Amino acid sequence: MSFPPHNEIGAPLAAPGLAYVVELCCGPPVLYRMYLRTKDVDYLGIDINEGFLREVERCGGRALRRDLRTADPLPGGDFVVMPGSLYHFLPDPAPLVRRMLRAATREVVIAEPVRNVAGARWSALSRLAARLTNPGYGEQFLRFTEATLEAHLAPFEDRIIETVVIAGGREVMYVLRGAGAVASIADASAGNPNA
Numbered sequence: 001m002s003f004p005p006h007n008e009i010g011a012p013l014a015a016p017g018l019a020y021v022v023e024l025c026c027g028p029p030v031l032y033r034m035y036l037r038t039k040d041v042d043y044l045g046i047d048i049n050e051g052f053l054r055e056v057e058r059c060g061g062r063a064l065r066r067d068l069r070t071a072d073p074l075p076g077g078d079f080v081v082m083p084g085s086l087y088h089f090l091p092d093p094a095p096l097v098r099r100m101l102r103a104a105t106r107e108v109v110i111a112e113p114v115r116n117v118a119g120a121r122w123s124a125l126s127r128l129a130a131r132l133t134n135p136g137y138g139e140q141f142l143r144f145t146e147a148t149l150e151a152h153l154a155p156f157e158d159r160i161i162e163t164v165v166i167a168g169g170r171e172v173m174y175v176l177r178g179a180g181a182v183a184s185i186a187d188a189s190a191g192n193p194n195a
């Protein structure tokens, strides 16, 4: 049985009053389409893929094309979220996590699959998974396990509010206290002065 995790990821974002949500690597964008669109949320989806960004705009959200491997400042928001994509920034995701923390005035939410076929060595399935997750700049072989995700987020321990196993054990979600000053995604085109 498959457990779609987006409801669980969206739950911490259900703040009273309007919330500014910035989703990094938003993709199609499932989180916005299936969960956030009906909430009191001002949404900005960021991705490298223009096709996905057109989909964001079709759904009524705001869209920004960025290659998040660069050190460019992130737009600020109450919540900065990244479901199922931190593995693209291995082997060193810490600089991006730091930028997320600086951009979020309230919380950073990172959810990541920790049971992956792509991490398995030399199997046909792992090669296929690496090829299917190629964002346009190379096959993506690296993935997290529960232990490596914990190790990568250990430097941010003092910011971790909670760690929750979601999607029936397939993913782990970290909620971290943001470090950003008051800003909003209205700053999107200018960038966040805190970053």
Ligand SMILES: C[S@@+](CC[C@H](N)C(=O)[O-])C[C@H]1O[C@@H](n2cnc3c(N)ncnc32)[C@H](O)[C@@H]1O
Residues within 6 Å of the ligand: 024, 025, 026, 027, 028, 029, 030, 031, 046, 047, 048, 049, 052, 066, 067, 068, 069, 082, 083, 084, 085, 088, 133, 135
């Ligand atoms: C596995 S999908 C996750 C999509 C979405 N977050 C979800 O949960 O359904 C990974 C997304 O990351 C995007 N991506 C990968 N590398 C990126 C980069 N360097 N900068 C911006 N987006 C990137 C891809 O285009 C893709 O939409």
